[in-house]
Amino acid sequence: MQREGKMGATDKQRVWVHISDPEAVLLGAFGLEGGSETGVLVESWVVGENVSTEQYEKFLDPETQALYAFTSYESGERRVYLVRKEIWDATRAM
Secondary structure, three states, X not given: OOOOOOOOOOOOOEEEEEEEOHHXXXXXXXXXXXXXXXXXXXXXXXXXXXXXXXXXXXXXXXXXXXXXXXXXXXXXXXXXXXXXXXXXXXXXXX
16 A cells, blocks of 8 residues: 555656747647647646756746657758746747
């Protein structure tokens, strides 16, 4: 029996990640998978697997309990960069 308030070995801490991805707008315009009309994708990441604990703690927005990120593409490979929500909001408003 698992104690109340403790995570079991199979429990994984997840976090929502709001990702600004300009390529998602293009895919969304054509109705393709992975697309978004707004250019924002929301993914569920596992702390310790998809994002390090250090990055999670550094960039977690305390109000939304989510992470925020931008993408770039190098040689066709997506790279995701975490940023503080204030920076994400300011850039999205431009």
